Amino acid sequence: MTVTQQWNHPRPTWLITGGAGYIGAHVVETMVRAGRQVVVVDDLSTGSAGRLPAGVALETCSVLDTATLAAVMTRYDVTGVIHLAAKKAVGESVEQPLYYYDQNVRGTASLLEAMRAVDVRRLVFSSSAAVYGIPPAGEVTEDTPTDPINPYGATKLVCEWLIRDAAAAQNLSWISLRYFNIAGAGHPALGDPGVANLLQLTLRALTRGIRPQVYGDDHPTPDGTCIRDYLHVADLAEAHLAAVEALAADGIARTYNVGTGLGASVLDVLETASRVTGLHEPYEVTPRREIDPACVVANPARITSELGWRAQRTLHDMVTSAWAAFPQPVETLVG
Numbered sequence: 001m002t003v004t005q006q007w008n009h010p011r012p013t014w015l016i017t018g019g020a021g022y023i024g025a026h027v028v029e030t031m032v033r034a035g036r037q038v039v040v041v042d043d044l045s046t047g048s049a050g051r052l053p054a055g056v057a058l059e060t061c062s063v064l065d066t067a068t069l070a071a072v073m074t075r076y077d078v079t080g081v082i083h084l085a086a087k088k089a090v091g092e093s094v095e096q097p098l099y100y101y102d103q104n105v106r107g108t109a110s111l112l113e114a115m116r117a118v119d120v121r122r123l124v125f126s127s128s129a130a131v132y133g134i135p136p137a138g139e140v141t142e143d144t145p146t147d148p149i150n151p152y153g154a155t156k157l158v159c160e161w162l163i164r165d166a167a168a169a170q171n172l173s174w175i176s177l178r179y180f181n182i183a184g185a186g187h188p189a190l191g192d193p194g195v196a197n198l199l200q201l202t203l204r205a206l207t208r209g210i211r212p213q214v215y216g217d218d219h220p221t222p223d224g225t226c227i228r229d230y231l232h233v234a235d236l237a238e239a240h241l242a243a244v245e246a247l248a249a250d251g252i253a254r255t256y257n258v259g260t261g262l263g264a265s266v267l268d269v270l271e272t273a274s275r276v277t278g279l280h281e282p283y284e285v286t287p288r289r290e291i292d293p294a295c296v297v298a299n300p301a302r303i304t305s306e307l308g309w310r311a312q313r314t315l316h317d318m319v320t321s322a323w324a325a326f327p328q329p330v331e332t333l334v335g
Helices: 022-033 066-075 090-095 097-118 151-170 198-207 233-246 266-277 301-307 315-325 330-334
Strands: 014-017 038-042 057-060 080-083 122-128 173-179 181-183 213-215 230-232 253-258 284-286
Touching: 014 022, 022 038, 022 233, 038 066, 066 097, 080 097, 080 233, 090 097, 090 151, 097 122, 097 151, 122 151, 122 233, 151 173, 151 253, 173 233, 181 198, 181 233, 181 315, 198 266, 198 315, 213 266, 230 233, 230 315, 233 253, 233 301, 253 301, 266 315
Parallel strands: 014 038, 014 080, 038 057, 080 122, 122 173, 173 253, 181 230, 213 284
Antiparallel strands: none
């Protein structure tokens, strides 16, 4: 365990696991701006210490290390946890399911055990719309049946069950946030380093002069391509802050969808990316994948009515901010 940045205040309150990652760094910045004291735990396998604001303490360790987690909570007088640390690549989860169950499920169990040991009783869990699998037609509510279709989604659902059961035994207050398709950047230094989502894949293709791929144009949607609910990562970070504020009250046990309630098709994303970047490549249609539902859009009414949170940013905002943060090849910059 190492502290790679010096904490300037003696008693931070909220522990953020995975806080040096893409989503985590946005959550950290949002919490700090709101005047919350935080400490980050991250193993830096995918995160970077450079993403954190100056003065935020970083403890470098794995969430599988229960004893160290408990020691960190005691040292910093932690009163609540935002748990983001997890593996999240769907394809990788299919190839390595045991690894995903170990990291995501055992990691959550380790965190809960540490919380029990030092009597920390507030938890915000970052879940995923992947728990729904291929939902029936219509907007997805929190009551939509859960039926994940890959190990990643399954581990998130098992973690929700684990938290629910541990909460009953440990008298925890918890909120689980099931978020949809995350994109964009709060500022260029916090861009998404991954290339597993549609927007990042599209930007990479455009900057390399490669035709973006579209999996099927014969879905039962207006333009034949899949529709998803895209959410700006800064809006997601603000949803975590709203959850933290709600957990000031005891006895909360609640799940919320975090989305815009608006759908954008694959072609909508491609067209917006071309407009924003000024780069144009004809897309290539490949056979659709049977595991891809035609339309998945959140119904965010519950989080709006109960926590007062609502997404503020548009698809254009997501693409513009992602482009500003995207590492562009030299030939693109000068051409």
